[in-house]
Amino acid sequence: MRTAYRDELAALRRQLADMCGLAADAMGHASNALLQADLELAEQVIADHADVADKWRAAEGRAVRLLALQQPVAGDLRKIVGALHVGADIERMGALAVHVANIARLRHPEQALPDEVRGSFTEMAEVAVQLARAAREVLMSPDAEKAAQLREKDDVVDTRHRQLFAVLIDREWRSGVCSAVDVALLGRFYERFADHAVEIGRRVVFEATGGLPMHKKLA
Numbered sequence: 001m002r003t004a005y006r007d008e009l010a011a012l013r014r015q016l017a018d019m020c021g022l023a024a025d026a027m028g029h030a031s032n033a034l035l036q037a038d039l040e041l042a043e044q045v046i047a048d049h050a051d052v053a054d055k056w057r058a059a060e061g062r063a064v065r066l067l068a069l070q071q072p073v074a075g076d077l078r079k080i081v082g083a084l085h086v087g088a089d090i091e092r093m094g095a096l097a098v099h100v101a102n103i104a105r106l107r108h109p110e111q112a113l114p115d116e117v118r119g120s121f122t123e124m125a126e127v128a129v130q131l132a133r134a135a136r137e138v139l140m141s142p143d144a145e146k147a148a149q150l151r152e153k154d155d156v157v158d159t160r161h162r163q164l165f166a167v168l169i170d171r172e173w174r175s176g177v178c179s180a181v182d183v184a185l186l187g188r189f190y191e192r193f194a195d196h197a198v199e200i201g202r203r204v205v206f207e208a209t210g211g212l213p214m215h216k217k218l219a
Contacts, residue, residue, distance in 0.1 A: 005070055008062065012083050015059040017139040019090045020200070022052050024132035026097035027193055031125035033104040034186070035118065037111050045101035052094035059087045075207070082203040086139070089196040089203075093132060096193045103182055112182050114175040117167060120160045124190040127156045131197035138201060144208035150201035157194040161187045 026045050033042035063083045066072065072080055103112050113121055131153055138147040164187040167173065168180050 005066070008066055009076070009079060012059060012062050012066070012080075013139060015055060015062065016083060016086050016090065017136050019052055019055050019059065019087065020093075020132060020136035020139055022048075022055070023090050023093040023097065024129050024136065026052070026094050027100070027125070027132060028129045030097040030100040030104065031121075031129070033101055034112055035122060035125070037104065037108055039105060039108040042101040042104040042108070046098050046105070049094050049098045052091060056087050056091040060084065063087070078207045082207045086200050086203050089199050093193050093196045096189045096196075099189045100186060103186060107182070112179075112186070114179055114183070116175075117164060117183055120164060120167075121186065121190070124157050124160045124187070124194075127153060128190050128193045128197070131157075131194050135197040135200040138204045142204050142208055144205045147201035147204035147208075150198045154194045154198045157191055161191040 026048065029041050030045045032038060033045065063080050066080050070076075106112075131150060134146075134150055134153065138150070164183060168183060173180065
């Protein structure tokens with residue numbers, strides 16, 4: 001009986017890791033669609049989100065069944081409760097990738113990003129995807145030390161996000177109000193995507209130690 005229970009816990013973790021990989025792929029594809037004005041790729045990201053949502057419902061159902069049938073305590077309870085939080089974070093990451101793809105689709109065939117911010121978004125996209133892939137790795141092989149390091153990588157996205165606002169309020173901005181709104185929204189989408197990846201790391205730390213590292217509160 002306990003062997004079956006452990007197998008279910010392991011399967012739940014694999015489901016979450018697979019979801020995290022899909023979210024990383026989604027943001028990578030959405031970013032390429034944004035930077036290259038690729039309508040087909042943007043539409044693929046939007047259509048594929050249903051798969052992430054389906055996987056989240058399946059993982060959530062498995063976690064709830066484990067709570068109801070096994071009545072776990074201590075470390076196992078942290079793992080299952082943590083899985084519910086992690087799954088919600090990953091689903092939001094996938095949704096944020098869809099938001100990026102939606103803007104790319106809305107502005108097609110034009111470029112959504114003015115030249116003066118393209119470099120910042122290229123870097124933010126790269127780091128955001130790296131964070132999601134790192135989150136997948138710590139889910140697969142829970143390592144509290146590596147999980148805690150995700151926050152440090154997030155600093156790059158936070159810095160670029162702040163710099164975008166400096167660009168937007170500069171008197172030299174010549175790309176108009178509509179473009180400024182797009183840039184502000186996109187910056188927020190990438191910042192929140194990275195925050196959710198960091199939150200997954202925090203949950204892994206919690207599972208391993210019973211304590212949570214300091215973190216930036218998600219809005």
